[in-house]
Amino acid sequence: MKLPFKINKEKTSLLHRGIWYAVGLLLFFAPFAYYVRGVNWLLGTAQNAGVHSPCFRMPIQNLLEGKGLQILTVGGLSTILLVLSALLVGPFFCGRLCATGALPEYIGRLVPDAWKINLHQEINPVPIRYGFLVGFALTPFFAGSIACAFCNFTLIERLTTGGLWGDVGYLGSTTIITAIIWLLPLGIFAQGGRGFCSFLCPVGAVQSAIHSVGRRLGFTYKLKLAKAACVSCSACVKACPMGALRQEHGELHYQVHTCVTCRHCVALCPTKALTFGTGAHGWGESAPEQEPAVQVQLIKEKA
Amino acid sequence: MTETRSKSPAIGKLFGSTKITWILLFIAMVSLTLSVGYYKKSLNAEGATVELEWPKSTAKAVVLDLADQGVAKQLVQPDKVRAKISYSNKGDNPIADLQVQTGELSTISQITANSSAFDKQTGTLNQLLNPGNKLSLTLSIDLPPGASDAHEVYAGELRFVGTEKSTSYGTVSIRIINSRLPATDPGKENRSNQSDTGSEHRGGHNH
Numbered sequence: 220m221k222l223p224f225k226i227n228k229e230k231t232s233l234l235h236r237g238i239w240y241a242v243g244l245l246l247f248f249a250p251f252a253y254y255v256r257g258v259n260w261l262l263g264t265a266q267n268a269g270v271h272s273p274c275f276r277m278p279i280q281n282l283l284e285g286k287g288l289q290i291l292t293v294g295g296l297s298t299i300l301l302v303l304s305a306l307l308v309g310p311f312f313c314g315r316l317c318a319t320g321a322l323p324e325y326i327g328r329l330v331p332d333a334w335k336i337n338l339h340q341e342i343n344p345v346p347i348r349y350g351f352l353v354g355f356a357l358t359p360f361f362a363g364s365i366a367c368a369f370c371n372f373t374l375i376e377r378l379t380t381g382g383l384w385g386d387v388g389y390l391g392s393t394t395i396i397t398a399i400i401w402l403l404p405l406g407i408f409a410q411g412g413r414g415f416c417s418f419l420c421p422v423g424a425v426q427s428a429i430h431s432v433g434r435r436l437g438f439t440y441k442l443k444l445a446k447a448a449c450v451s452c453s454a455c456v457k458a459c460p461m462g463a464l465r466q467e468h469g470e471l472h473y474q475v476h477t478c479v480t481c482r483h484c485v486a487l488c489p490t491k492a493l494t495f496g497t498g499a500h501g502w503g504e505s506a507p508e509q510e511p512a513v514q515v516q517l518i519k520e521k522a
Numbered sequence: 523m524t525e526t527r528s529k530s531p532a533i534g535k536l537f538g539s540t541k542i543t544w545i546l547l548f549i550a551m552v553s554l555t556l557s558v559g560y561y562k563k564s565l566n567a568e569g570a571t572v573e574l575e576w577p578k579s580t581a582k583a584v585v586l587d588l589a590d591q592g593v594a595k596q597l598v599q600p601d602k603v604r605a606k607i608s609y610s611n612k613g614d615n616p617i618a619d620l621q622v623q624t625g626e627l628s629t630i631s632q633i634t635a636n637s638s639a640f641d642k643q644t645g646t647l648n649q650l651l652n653p654g655n656k657l658s659l660t661l662s663i664d665l666p667p668g669a670s671d672a673h674e675v676y677a678g679e680l681r682f683v684g685t686e687k688s689t690s691y692g693t694v695s696i697r698i699i700n701s702r703l704p705a706t707d708p709g710k711e712n713r714s715n716q717s718d719t720g721s722e723h724r725g726g727h728n729h
Contacts, residue, residue, distance in 0.1 A: 256638075265637045265638045265639040265649060266636065266637065267634075267635070267636045267637060267638055268638050271636070272636075342547070343543075343544065343547065346543075346544045346547035346548035346551065347547060347548075347551045349548060349551075350548040350549070350550065350551025350552045350554075350555065351551050351552075351555050353548075353552050353555075354551060354552040354553070354554065354555020354556050354558075354559075355555055357552065357555075358555060358556055358558075361556055361559060361560075362556060362559030362560040362562065362563045363562065363566075364559075365558060365559050365562050368562045369558065369562070388662065389569075389599075389602050389604040389660075389662045390598060390599045390602070391565065391568055391569060391592075391595060391604075392565050392591070392593065392594040393561075393562050393592075393594075395594040395595065395597075395599070396594050
């Protein structure tokens with residue numbers, strides 16, 4: 220189904236999201252890291268201004284290792300903010316602020332689809348994603364922490380500082396392997412460009428797990444479907460960089476455990492069947508909604 | 523993107539049941555992640571980690587062997603090595619004006635810290651290191667071209683000093699070797715291994 224207005228909407232959504240990711244880059248990543256600088260100023264601490272300080276991976280491991288959580292630190296406050304935001308608005312960090320996830324997605328848009336592998340079609344990311352999270356949490360007890368060794372967050376810092384000052388810093392074997400996986404097979408050559416987010420990001424997995432619970436509460440924000448308004452055009456399915464949506468037997472299926480709530484699908488939905496807001500999520504429910512149905516009629520008439 | 527995107531994942535009902543497939547994939551991924559942890563552990567000697575505790579242990583020696591580098595490191599960036607140094611104040615008094623001097627390594631090395639109060643240009647910590655606190659440092663060394671073509675690649679020392687009172691707060695001697703190449707003078711190597719300043723770490727855990 221050809222939608223003449225899709226291109227403009229897509230570009231607008233990409234630009235809108237891109238601005239958010241640029242803000243994320245300025246907030247969390249060296250050499251800017253204004254969020255860390257701000258928290259340092261508030262707490263009177265002097266933690267390093269880079270993505271290392273608000274890192275969510277290390278607090279997870281500290282908790283699991285019984286070291287507890289130091290709340291009045293950049294890491295402690297960030298962990299609390301991340302958990303709260305995931306509960307109230309879904310994986311907001313992933314969908315709006317994580318420049319690391321966005322970079323391969325945006326570069327990948329320049330690569331022809333014919334060169335890409337549709338990983339989400341080949342393999343269900345959910346057990347892989349949570350399997351990695353559990354493995355990640357268990358490694359300190361067996362082989363030592365892999366929190367930093369396979370971190371893709373620092374890679375974008377390296378690219379930024381390398382771009383600005385020509386020095387990407389020390390690269391260990393595991394960092395090099397992570398960079399290759401993040402940017403190439405799970406990046407620009409993966410459909411949607413977010414293979415690393417879908418399969419290997421423990422930060423995203425924790426947020427998704429929290430969001431899967433939070434979305435059941437009425438007052439939280441979530442991706443909502445008005446079934447009556449859906450015309451099965453698959454625009455959302457094609458737009459989703461995480462492969463969280465699929466069309467099967469004329470019905471739209473949603474995988475909350477991989478959705479990063481980037482709302483790209485919402486922006487591209489021609490009938491506003493998909494929205495992001497509070498209330499019941501509508502997936503698996505059959506309550507018709509009158510207002511969007513009228514819009515569907517209008518679109519059909521136009522066609 | 524094609525219509526195929528809208529179908530269920532191909533490896534969805536591989537073993538007849540979606541649940542069984544899900545569980546098997548989950549277990550496989552947990553196992554793979556643990557294996558990756560062991561792989562990372564096997565590469566620990568790529569870098570080195572040293573812990574100094576003032577005033578208990580203030581002298582350590584590190585040997586970094588370029589032969590311990592993983593394949594990826596050897597292919598992409600073999601001439602940049604790293605040592606992580608953790609400096610803890612276990613004494614009763616705060617340490618003021620702590621400076622890390624890289625000495626003969628200064629032209630080829632860069633030192634960074636986990637604290638924004640650390641000036642990496644001068645190597646000075648611009649705040650007190652209070653009792654119980656720790657300063658985590660990363661020393662990155664860029665080996666000059668051709669330096670790794672010999673058994674003895676480089677040797678240097680990191681000195682922790684108090685700039686005002688010229689107090690020594692510890693030293694870490696760093697020796698870089700390439701064991702793939704034979705030592706030209708075995709006697710010399712043996713002598714240099716007999717460190718009288720403290721324990722010697724060969725490679726080690728990298729965070």
